[in-house]
Amino acid sequence: MTKRWWALVLAISLVVAACGTDDSADTTEGSTTETTAAATTETTAAPSVETTAGGSEGEVSLVWRTRPDNQEEIDVYSTISTEIDANLENITLDYQPGSNEGAGYQQTLLTELSAGTAPDVFWIPGTDVADFATKGVILDLKQYGDADADFSVDDFYPGPMFHLTYSADTGNAGDALWGLPRDVSTFALYMNVDLIEEAGVTDPRELEAAGEWTWDAFKETVDGIAALGGEIKGYGQSAWWGPYGAWMNAAGGGFFNADRDACALDSDASIAGLQFERDLYSTDAVIPYGEDPEPPFRAGTVGLFQNGRWATPGIRTVDFNWDVVGLPTGPNGPGNWLFWGAYVVNADTANPEAAWELVRALTSADVQAEISALGANIPSRVSDAALDAFSGFTPPANNQAFLNGLAQSPTAEGPLWAGSWPDFVSLMDAEVGAVITGDRDIADFQANICSETADAFSG
Amino acid sequence: MIGRGPLGAPPDSFTMDTITPTRTADPAKTDLPLGLMLAWRVVVAIGLLAAAFGVAFAVGIEVEGTLRWVFTAALGIGGVLAILAIQWTRTMVHRGRATGFFLDYLVAIGAAFAMAQGADLFNGLDTAAARFNDSALFLILIVVGWFVGGFAEKTKRPALVRRIARSTMAAGLAVLLVSMGLLPGLVEFARRLTQADVFIPLAIALVAAYSARLLWSERAASSFGTNQNQAEVMDGFFFVSPNLIGFLVFLAGPLLVSLFISLTDWDGLTQASFVGLENYGRLFSDAAFLKSLRNILVFGLVAVPASVIPGLFLAALLNSKLPGMKVFRAIYFLPSIAGVVGVTLIWKNLLNATVGFVNYGILRATEIVNSLTGAEFEAAQPLWISGSSVALFSVMIVFAWQQLGFNTVLFLAGMQGIDPSLYEAADIDGASAWARFRSITVPLLKPTTVFVVTNATILALQLFNEPFILQAPGPPNGPSNSTLSPVIYLYQNAFQRFRQGYASAVAWALFALIFAITLVYFSRQDEEGVLSA
Numbered sequence: 005m006t007k008r009w010w011a012l013v014l015a016i017s018l019v020v021a022a023c024g025t026d027d028s029a030d031t032t033e034g035s036t037t038e039t040t041a042a043a044t045t046e047t048t049a050a051p052s053v054e055t056t057a058g059g060s061e062g063e064v065s066l067v068w069r070t071r072p073d074n075q076e077e078i079d080v081y082s083t084i085s086t087e088i089d090a091n092l093e094n095i096t097l098d099y100q101p102g103s104n105e106g107a108g109y110q111q112t113l114l115t116e117l118s119a120g121t122a123p124d125v126f127w128i129p130g131t132d133v134a135d136f137a138t139k140g141v142i143l144d145l146k147q148y149g150d151a152d153a154d155f156s157v158d159d160f161y162p163g164p165m166f167h168l169t170y171s172a173d174t175g176n177a178g179d180a181l182w183g184l185p186r187d188v189s190t191f192a193l194y195m196n197v198d199l200i201e202e203a204g205v206t207d208p209r210e211l212e213a214a215g216e217w218t219w220d221a222f223k224e225t226v227d228g229i230a231a232l233g234g235e236i237k238g239y240g241q242s243a244w245w246g247p248y249g250a251w252m253n254a255a256g257g258g259f260f261n262a263d264r265d266a267c268a269l270d271s272d273a274s275i276a277g278l279q280f281e282r283d284l285y286s287t288d289a290v291i292p293y294g295e296d297p298e299p300p301f302r303a304g305t306v307g308l309f310q311n312g313r314w315a316t317p318g319i320r321t322v323d324f325n326w327d328v329v330g331l332p333t334g335p336n337g338p339g340n341w342l343f344w345g346a347y348v349v350n351a352d353t354a355n356p357e358a359a360w361e362l363v364r365a366l367t368s369a370d371v372q373a374e375i376s377a378l379g380a381n382i383p384s385r386v387s388d389a390a391l392d393a394f395s396g397f398t399p400p401a402n403n404q405a406f407l408n409g410l411a412q413s414p415t416a417e418g419p420l421w422a423g424s425w426p427d428f429v430s431l432m433d434a435e436v437g438a439v440i441t442g443d444r445d446i447a448d449f450q451a452n453i454c455s456e457t458a459d460a461f462s463g
Numbered sequence: 464m465i466g467r468g469p470l471g472a473p474p475d476s477f478t479m480d481t482i483t484p485t486r487t488a489d490p491a492k493t494d495l496p497l498g499l500m501l502a503w504r505v506v507v508a509i510g511l512l513a514a515a516f517g518v519a520f521a522v523g524i525e526v527e528g529t530l531r532w533v534f535t536a537a538l539g540i541g542g543v544l545a546i547l548a549i550q551w552t553r554t555m556v557h558r559g560r561a562t563g564f565f566l567d568y569l570v571a572i573g574a575a576f577a578m579a580q581g582a583d584l585f586n587g588l589d590t591a592a593a594r595f596n597d598s599a600l601f602l603i604l605i606v607v608g609w610f611v612g613g614f615a616e617k618t619k620r621p622a623l624v625r626r627i628a629r630s631t632m633a634a635g636l637a638v639l640l641v642s643m644g645l646l647p648g649l650v651e652f653a654r655r656l657t658q659a660d661v662f663i664p665l666a667i668a669l670v671a672a673y674s675a676r677l678l679w680s681e682r683a684a685s686s687f688g689t690n691q692n693q694a695e696v697m698d699g700f701f702f703v704s705p706n707l708i709g710f711l712v713f714l715a716g717p718l719l720v721s722l723f724i725s726l727t728d729w730d731g732l733t734q735a736s737f738v739g740l741e742n743y744g745r746l747f748s749d750a751a752f753l754k755s756l757r758n759i760l761v762f763g764l765v766a767v768p769a770s771v772i773p774g775l776f777l778a779a780l781l782n783s784k785l786p787g788m789k790v791f792r793a794i795y796f797l798p799s800i801a802g803v804v805g806v807t808l809i810w811k812n813l814l815n816a817t818v819g820f821v822n823y824g825i826l827r828a829t830e831i832v833n834s835l836t837g838a839e840f841e842a843a844q845p846l847w848i849s850g851s852s853v854a855l856f857s858v859m860i861v862f863a864w865q866q867l868g869f870n871t872v873l874f875l876a877g878m879q880g881i882d883p884s885l886y887e888a889a890d891i892d893g894a895s896a897w898a899r900f901r902s903i904t905v906p907l908l909k910p911t912t913v914f915v916v917t918n919a920t921i922l923a924l925q926l927f928n929e930p931f932i933l934q935a936p937g938p939p940n941g942p943s944n945s946t947l948s949p950v951i952y953l954y955q956n957a958f959q960r961f962r963q964g965y966a967s968a969v970a971w972a973l974f975a976l977i978f979a980i981t982l983v984y985f986s987r988q989d990e991e992g993v994l995s996a
Contacts, residue, residue: 014636019579021594021643022587023652111958118731135961139732235817243849243937292816294849294942296935300818426960430751430938438943443851 063094064355066362069102070127070186070347071109073314073380080378088365095358102126117141117350124353125362127186130164130344131429134419137182138172143349146181148360155364160185160384163416164344172421183348184367187381189313190340190409191250194400197325199236199307203229208308208329209402219254219280222308222332229307230289238289240297241310245429246341246417248436250310250331252277253415254339259432265422266461267454269432275450276335278439285440293440312343313406316379320399330405340414344384369393382406420460428460495677495686497552500563503674504552507566508545510667515539533716541566560678560687561697567675568704574668581660582652591643598642604635725967732961742968752969755947756976762855762862762948763923769863770919774870775908779900781871782878792875799869807932810861814847814933821847848933851942858946861929866922870915877911878904913988917981924977925950949973 068085072078078101085099100123102109116122128136136142146169149155157165157178164185171179193208200207205228211217226238241247245259252258257274260267268274284290291297291306301309304324309315310331319326331340347366349359365371372383373393383390395403419425435453438444515538517524518531526534544562551559579585612628614620655661677683684694700707725742729735746752781792798806813820822844829842847857881904889899905912930946931939940947949969957966 017640017645018591018643019584019588020652021640021645021648022584022591023582023648023655108958111954114731114958114961139730139961141732237817243942292846292849294854294934294937295816295846296811296848296937298936299812299815303818305818424960426955430940430955433938434940434944438851441849441851441942443943 063096064358065096065098066125066353066355066358067098067100067123068125068347068362068366069100069113069123070366071102071345074317076317076378077375077380080375084366084371084374088362088371092358092361092365095361097362120352122350122352124350124355124359125347125366126350127345127347128183130167130185130346130417131419131425133167133182133346133348134170134172134421134425136348137180138421141351142182143351143353143356143359144180144182145349145356145360145363146179148357149181152360152364157181159386160367161188161342161344161386161410161416163342163414163418164188164346164384166416167418167421168346170421183346184363185344185346185384186367187344187372187375188384188410189343189382190406190414191246191310191312191331192328192405192409193331194301194309194311194315194319195327195329196301196304196307196309197327199229199232199304199324200225203232203307205229208332209327212329212405217330217332219332219334223284226284226289226308227287230287235300235305237291237300237306239284239308239310240291240295240301240306241293242297243294243433243437245433245436246312246343247310248278248281248440249415250339250341251281251334252339253341254331254334254336255280256334256336256339258415259428260420263422264418264420267428267457269436269453269457270450273336275446277339278436278449279446280334281440282442282446286442293437313382314380316400320379326400327402328400328405329402330408338409338412340409340412342410342414342416344417382410423461425460428457431457431460495683500674500677501549501552503670504545504549504563507570507671508542508549511538511545511570512542515542530720533720541569555687557687557689557693560683560689561693564675564678564697565700567671567678568701571668571671571675572708574664574671578661578664578668581658581664582655594643595639598639601635601639601642604638605632608632608635721967721970724964725971727964728962729964730961731957731963735964738964742965743972745965746968746972751944751947752949752952752972754944755949755952758855758945759924759926759948762859762926763920765856766859766862766866766923767916767919769859770866771870771912771915773863774867774915775874775905775912777867777871778874778878779904781875792872795871796868798865798867799872801865803865803928804932806865807861807929810857810864811848811933814857814860816844816846816849819847849942851945854934854941854945858926858929858933861933862923862926866919870919873911873915874908877908881907909988913984917984920980920984921977924973924980927951927954949976 070081072081081101082099085097089095089097102112113122113126113128122141128142133142137144149157157169166177168182168185169180170177170182173179195208197207205225206221208217208221208225211221211225229238230236249259252269252274255273255277257271257277258268259274285293291300297306297309298311298315298318300306302319302322304322308329331338347363349356349363353359367384369383369385369387369390372381372385372390375381376383376390376394377397379397382394391407395407397403420428432453435444435449435456439446439449514524515535516522518526518538519535521531545566548559548562548566552563553559608628608631611631612625615624615628656665683689689697724735726737726739727735728738728742777795781788781795812818814822816822825844826842829840832838833840845853847853885903885907886899889903894902926948927950930941930948930951934941934946939951950973953966953969953973956962956969
């Protein structure tokens with residue numbers, strides 16, 4: 005019997021200990037805005053939000069989340085959260101990394117949104133903005149942006165801001181504000197400089213500087229590197245829409261028409277880009293389409309590896325000389341993507357003004373510079389100061405290659421406001437992959453792909 | 464029966480006290496506080512009905528979606544039962560005791576959860592768990608005390624040593640709790656107790672628990688005329704109740720909700736509309752779903768035998784009494800306890816077409832053969848992950864390799880249950896090893912084989928992790944959708960295309976497939992008398 009009572013006392017003690025160790029106490033440790041003595045009243049609108057009254061009048065707690073790629077990013081975002089917490093008056097922050105071993109970021113977020121327990125501020129990929137906005141789960145921040153004298157949409161790249169200010173009701177950009185971009189990225193070619201020297205081909209950086217870095221020059225470089233023989237390959241890209249889309253963009257094509265309400269994969273320009281890829285993959289000079297090219301690149305057997313800035317932290321650990329060079333110029337000039345994701349505000353937040361302040365703070369030049377130091381992101385602000393800070397974080401020595409991509413009118417990734425991006429991309433990925441690997445005739449693809457993907461535009 | 468031991472034995476103070484009377488209970492003769500019990504029963508009835516009304520019409524209690532009606536129905540049924548319990552309590556029949564006890568039991572649990580929610584304990588427990596990790600060093604004190612105490616007891620050391628050991632454990636526990644924040648927790652908990660949304664549920668939980676304890680007592684059993692059978696039924700339900708409640712809340716409940724969702728167009732974020740069987744109708748014309756079904760059937764046909772048959776032979780090998788066999792058993796079981804993500808990542812690198820060890824091995828092996836024979840064979844370099852014709856085969860390899868160890872251990876357990884005298888008799892008859900395996904081991908392993916095959920089939924049909932990781936960073940569908948499985952398709956619809964309704968229909972279609980295949984397995988084996996064996 006005594007043992008049972010002890011077990012009961014122990015269980016109750018653990019439960020009681022839980023009362024004294026809430027998350028907010030953790031995150032505000034050492035900050036000036038700690039509010040443990042304050043009386044707390046839970047709001048019914050958003051379970052994650054607490055409004056406190058008493059000791060610190062008007063004090064609010066906000067939960068925010070972004071998807072980090074590794075522990076280093078989690079550490080940096082945690083530090084940033086503490087710093088912003090200290091700087092924002094009457095706002096206490098709780099940063100959550102967002103995914104765990106059991107559930108991915110998107111899965112967790114959607115479940116919490118459905119249950120009404122999602123954070124006040126969270127990050128979403130650019131391609132998801134339309135779905136979240138039209139389903140009413142994120143807040144239109146336009147009134148807060150308009151009232152903020154220090155805020156201007158022009159501080160950010162226009163591509164993402166088109167989608168972030170697009171109103172499905174009016175059909176116009178500029179009539180809403182769904183959030184602000186956390187960061188941006190473009191594609192570049194990661195180069196194994198040692199391999200290129202060994203192959204004796206002209207350094208692509210020199211060709212780029214001379215304005216001779218064209219598709220033909222690219223092909224020659226790839227073939228030259230692959231000529232080293234054995235398992236050496238000239239080029240590798242991952243099998244998703246970004247890499248092949250960049251070649252279509254450079255040919256003057258793209259996935260959609262100008263109004264983004266119909267497929268343009270069958271345009272001659274898009275087909276020209278796809279044909280170039282198919283020709284490239286019809287040889288043994290490249291990593292087979294669908295194979296992950298990063299392991300062989302890291303193993304030192306691939307000359308050129310197309311990827312975004314997010315790959316930089318991983319590449320920094322290789323033990324050969326490497327750098328980056330821009331994508332080659334296509335028939336229509338340079339072509340690239342502008343990848344982005346955004347901080348948005350939960351439509352159910354009880355503290356929209358505080359959430360707006362947090363979004364502004366998270367997208368400030370200082371914070372973006374701090375995150376850029378990790379090497380994975382390019383600041384989303386069109387600011388010389390932010391870009392100068394980014395350029396200083398090496399390797400790679402040629403950070404300018406990413407910035408050139410930004411300057412060459414890249415196509416901004418974005419959602420389909422008149423259709424379903426996930427439906428479209430699922431169909432497109434499978435069929436484009438079949439063309440590149442030779443499983444589908446390119447003429448058949450041109451004749452039918454837009455009718456095959458038509459359902460994705462039916463809304 | 465758990466409640467009372469043999470006649471004359473003292474009852475266990477923590478178990479239900481029951482008697483075996485068959486007499487009719489007399490309300491006038493009971494020593495229970497009947498008036499208070501009836502009053503409490505009325506409070507429970509009114510409370511449950513009011514809560515049902517509040518949930519149904521969103522008066523003070525806001526529950527959205529399907530759960531609203533589930534809660535309304537549950538609370539309403541509880542309220543009606545509470546009214547019936549009033550009458551049954553007044554007439555002192557056993558139904559009054561049983562119904563009142565289980566209502567009180569459920570009310571106590573529900574109120575305790577409401578109290579925990581009001582006091583924000585669930586969020587606090589997360590942090591307390593993290594703090595526990597930080598303070599885990601103090602567990603050493605407890606472990607040291609436990610070892611010393613055990614050692615002192617075993618070696619009959621002086622009582623003082625045992626007392627010191629116990630004190631060390633208690634001190635370790637106290638320091639652990641204090642470092643986890645027990646003292647500020649006590650202060651904070653006391654403050655939260657002043658909140659109505661904490662105090663009221665706590666009071667309800669305590670009163671309901673007390674009432675349940677009262678109804679569980681021997682005098683209540685006696686007063687309500689509970690007989691032996693009725694007591695056993697109550698005992699049984701009470702002792703399975705934690706599992707039963709967990710099953711209903713975390714498995715049966717979500718399953719039914721999922722079935723309902725499959726009849727709607729719910730996107731997971733906005734209000735759902737009822738669409739009847741439309742989602743199920745769409746499945747039959749959905750090329751991607753049909754492709755995923757085809758993939759999974761082909762996958763199952765190859766991957767299940769590939770993981771079961773070698774497991775059988777391996778188990779026969781490991782069942783021998785050669786020295787060091789236990790080490791090999793452990794080695795072969797290792798893949799099963801390794802994380803599927805880690806294992807698949809290793810295979811992903813092994814199967815890489817350009818720098819993977821598998822293709823490298825093929826290359827070197829071919830060179831050796833060529834050099835030895837003078838032939839000029841060209842080494843095949845399959846595109847294990849990116850080739851549309853072999854990508855699914857790669858997934859089969861990873862799956863079979865991972866399942867092999869588990870299946871082997873199951874077969875091994877089955878083999879060790881076979882009577883050795885059968886093998887001895889066969890030996891005397893001069894049977895060869897193969898004949899013994901074919902005529903004794905395989906037939907007597909049939910029940911194990913049925914289980915292994917069924918289990919492997921279910922796991923195969925639920926394929927998700929292996930293609931998801933093998934194909935990354937590309938889409939898990941693989942080249943030309945060759946590795947698309949129903950669960951991947953379900954995941955994509957639910958979490959990438961915002962179609963929870965359709966995803967639920969996919970889930971139920973897959974469930975039907977798995978259920979049908981399992982049923983066929985079992986009915987075939989039942990016909991052969993394997994299961995009854």
